[in-house]
Amino acid sequence: MLNVKTADVKKFVGEAKYEIMDPYRRNAAFKKLKKFLEHLMSFLIIVGVSYVIIAPVIGMFVKSISSTKDAYDPMMFIFPRYPTMEKYKLVIERMEYWKTIGKDLAYVAVCTVIQLFVCSMVGYGFARFDFPFKKILFGCIVVMIVIPTHTIMLPLYITFRQFDPFGIFTRITGDYLNLMGTPLPMVLMTILGCGLRSGLYIYIFNQFFRGLPKEIEEAALVDGAGLWYTYFRIMLVNAMPSVITVTVFSVVWQFNDMFYANLFKISENIVISKKISTLAAVIANQDKILDIPIQQLYVAAGIILVIVPIILIYIILQRRFIEGVERSGIVG
Numbered sequence: 001m002l003n004v005k006t007a008d009v010k011k012f013v014g015e016a017k018y019e020i021m022d023p024y025r026r027n028a029a030f031k032k033l034k035k036f037l038e039h040l041m042s043f044l045i046i047v048g049v050s051y052v053i054i055a056p057v058i059g060m061f062v063k064s065i066s067s068t069k070d071a072y073d074p075m076m077f078i079f080p081r082y083p084t085m086e087k088y089k090l091v092i093e094r095m096e097y098w099k100t101i102g103k104d105l106a107y108v109a110v111c112t113v114i115q116l117f118v119c120s121m122v123g124y125g126f127a128r129f130d131f132p133f134k135k136i137l138f139g140c141i142v143v144m145i146v147i148p149t150h151t152i153m154l155p156l157y158i159t160f161r162q163f164d165p166f167g168i169f170t171r172i173t174g175d176y177l178n179l180m181g182t183p184l185p186m187v188l189m190t191i192l193g194c195g196l197r198s199g200l201y202i203y204i205f206n207q208f209f210r211g212l213p214k215e216i217e218e219a220a221l222v223d224g225a226g227l228w229y230t231y232f233r234i235m236l237v238n239a240m241p242s243v244i245t246v247t248v249f250s251v252v253w254q255f256n257d258m259f260y261a262n263l264f265k266i267s268e269n270i271v272i273s274k275k276i277s278t279l280a281a282v283i284a285n286q287d288k289i290l291d292i293p294i295q296q297l298y299v300a301a302g303i304i305l306v307i308v309p310i311i312l313i314y315i316i317l318q319r320r321f322i323e324g325v326e327r328s329g330i331v332g
Contacts, residue, residue, distance in 0.1 A: 057307070063300035064088065071293045087301040094282050095275050097305060104255065104272045105309065107183055112250040114190045116243060119198055120236060123205025128217070138206075144199025153263055160185040160264060185264045196260060197253055201246045208242040209235065248317050252310055276302050 067082040075081075091097070125131075126138055163169070164176035179185050189195045193202070216238065220230040236243070261271040268274035279302045280295045289295060 060300045060303050063297050064304050066297055068294060068297075071291075071297060087298050088305065090283075090287065091279070091298055091301045091305060094286065095272070095279065095302060095305070096269070097272075100269055100272045100275065101309065103270050107270055108251055108254045111186060111190050111195065111254050112247060114187070115195055115198060115201055115250050116246060118191065118193050119201035119246065120205045120239065120243070121231070122193055123202045123207075124209050124231060124235060126202070126206045127209035128214075141199050141202050141206075144194065145197075145203065149259060153259075156185075157263060160188075180265045181267060182264075183266050183270060186260055186266070196257055197249065201250065204242055204246055205239065208239050212238055244317055248314065251313055255310055273306055276306060 062078065062080060064087055065083045065085065066076070066080040067084045067086075069082050070076050070080040073081060122141075126134065126141075160179045162176040163179050169175070169177045179188075186195060190198065212235065216234060217230055220234050225234070256273060257271075258273055260266075261274055266274075268278070276299065279299050283289050283295055283298050289298070
């Protein structure tokens with residue numbers, strides 16, 4: 001009989017078990033390493049993209065709080081040695097900041113509310129109703145998204161420079177109406193559903209309403225609700241994620257718009273972003289600051305003041321905005 005010790009048997013069984021489990025352990029270790037590398041790459045990409053986006057803003061802020069000594073100090077790096085808020089005080093005065101920002105936000109709010117009302121109704125109509133030439137008209141909506149605005153700038157300028165629909169003003173006053181220098185062209189375009197990025201907003205609402213079950217409207221109709229009541233009190237409430245998304249997009253793009261503001265010659269007392277282009281000249285003429293590096297410090301302060309309202313709006317609506325983008329059908 002073989003003299004086999006119990007300890008030897010246990011050792012042999014343990015080694016065999018390890019050899020059997022070893023491939024599984026190696027596979028688990030490989031998965032952990034793969035997951036770690038994926039998280040590392042994601043982190044590096046996010047940090048890199050964030051730096052590209054945030055670095056210019058940080059640079060502008062550093063310039064805005066830099067003193068005259070810092071502008072000519074070759075030893076200054078990232079943080080100014082003599083920070084000051086004097087640039088902001090002068091820029092607020094020269095830009096008439098509070099008065100202008102109030103008018104600009106009122107103008108943006110009017111255009112945003114009109115776009116929400118018009119684009120949501122058009123998107124709901126395309127999503128729920130059948131009517132002649134529906135596909136052709138929706139194709140026109142897609143064209144509104146794709147076509148560059150620069151290709152239609154001349155017809156738009158002529159239309160509102162010589163505004164005379166159906167010859168009404170010519171028959172009444174003997175001359176056409178010139179709307180240049182006022183925000184009326186933008187308001188009229190927004191009312192007619194062809195304002196700034198209105199095609200995209202209609203598409204967002206259309207995609208969202210198509211995703212809502214029709215049983216909601218059928219239940220409302222059974223309970224005696226009319227079409228308008230169903231739309232405003234039920235469908236639009238359920239479409240709140242899309243409303244938040246369109247609100248953020250509209251506010252940001254209307255506030256930062258320079259193309260239509262310059263095309264229609266809207267006053268810089270209404271569109272505050274136009275004052276940035278003339279701020280250096282105003283500082284040079286009124287305050288006799290002729291050094292270009294010093295002028296750039298004041299311009300940087302003006303830029304920071306202009307973007308602060310948009311940043312605050314985004315921070316407040318960030319969570320709902322991300323949720324709305326995920327549910328609106330424009331992801332991917």
